Amino acid sequence: MPLPRRALVAAAGALAAAGALAAALALTACGGASSGATAELAPAKGSIAPNGAVVNLTADQNRVTTAKVDAIAALVPEEIRRKGTLAVVDSLGTTPPLDFYANDDRTIIGVEPDIATLVGNVLGLKVEFNPVSWENIFVGLDSGKYDVGLSNITVTEARKEKYDFATYRLDVLGFEARKGSGLKVAGAKDLAGRSVGVSSGTNQEKLLISWSEENTRNGLKPIDIKYFQGTEFYLALSSGRIDAYVGPNPSLAFHVAQTGETEIVGTYSGGGADVLGKIAATTRKGNGLVQALNGALNEVIRNGSYGQVLKRWGLDNEAVPASEVNPPGLPKP
Structure with a gap:
């Protein structure tokens, strides 16, 4: 159900305050690359301190990891389990701190790759990153070339007709x-x-x-x-x-x-005046993967590794308390 307007106003106020604080400390909110923005905002080759944390811009990311959970891994469709990899499609690595290249100009880093890695950990799958242009994310999902999109994708009612969503961040x-x-x-x-x-x-x-x-x-x-x-x-x-x-x-x-x-x-x-926008892992509708993604995201939220990733990139204010499957999205025009 859409949030009541009073709740939305309160949430918006809290988000604005949190965003202002984050910026003041040296680092945002609702899904942009999620929406397809491709601005090349890569930082200088050195350490940055968004939200008070020093960001590692090298290829040696030492990412946050977590353990496999057999019960959740069992939810993965057999075809994906058999190949042992999770084909993740993401943007071209041009939008820090969401998804951008390390200072070797080859390794994709950011909050999205980190969350994808955690999901792969829980599901016992090796994550394979596939950087493409925004429109080709959906082309690849439609064809079955990629299993899941993690690229700041906003849940919309129009997209829900073709895709299943498991949310993991505010938009x-x-x-x-x-x-x-x-x-x-x-x-x-x-x-x-x-x-x-x-x-x-x-x-x-x-x-x-x-x-x-x-x-x-x-x-x-x-x-x-x-x-x-x-x-x-x-x-x-x-x-x-x-x-x-x-x-x-x-x-x-x-x-x-x-x-x-x-x-x-x-x-x-990002959901507009009547819906609190959500960013979500996106997969082809009805392919059976969304429940596994939802389970994995809820596991990393529960065990704290999700929070560590958001804090690492200064996005604490975009955390969600739980992952949802196909929640209300941005309404159709």
């Missing part, structure tokens, strides 16, 4: 603006008449379009939506060509921590 969108701009974003009216950047084909774009239409209905100016597919939006921000950019809060807040030139001026649920 929080962030609004990034130049430091000192005075802009604060809590809803549609705050962006009336503003120029806002976004990546096309994403949940963020859907949000901006719906907000712009809301403003028009209410007699306010529409949002001037500008489209970017890479990091050129930062030049637009610095030059004042756009007032803000909306994307996955984790990657935007990570960028804020690196440069100190911008700030997060608001966060919002």
Whole structure:
């Protein structure tokens, strides 16, 4: 069931406060790469301290691990158990701290690969990473080439028609603006008449379009939506060509921590006003894998290894208390 509006407002407030704290400590929220953003935000080749933790950017990740659980591993479809590997499809490694390349420019690191590794541990499967472009994640899942997508994918009602989901993180969108701009974003009216950047084909774009239409209905100016597919939006921000950019809060807040030139001026649920957005492990509908994924995620949440991974990447504020199968998602337009 969708959360009551009062609960959503409270949750949004808590998320905003947590996001602001994380940024202040030196690191976001609702699913951006989840939505297909591909901004190349890789940090400098050195240590970073988001959320007070030093981040390992080398190929030698020394990832958090956990033990196999036979009862959960038994839920894996026989074909996957037989091959002994879990084919994980992820984005091209360009969105820290979600999924990006280590300083060897080959090894994929980030919170998504770490969570995939934990899932593989519980299921007794070797994880095989397959970095592809955003649209090819779904092409590969559809064809059966890959078993599961772990790439900051948001649960939506439209996607639930083709895929099964096991949630593992809150989906929080962030609004990034130049430091000192005075802009604060809590809803549609705050962006009336503003120029806002976004990546096309994403949940963020859907949000901006719906907000712009809301403003028009209410007699306010529409949002001037500008489209970017890479990091050129930062030049637009610095030059004042756009007032803000909306994307996955984790990657935007990570960028804020690196440069100190911008700030997060608001966060919002990736599920919209009536649904608390969730990021989920995504698999082809009806292939029998989702229960195993759900069981593995709940096991790592229970045993604390999940919490260690989120803390490692400064995403403590995006933790979920339990993994859900196919919860309410972003509504259809």
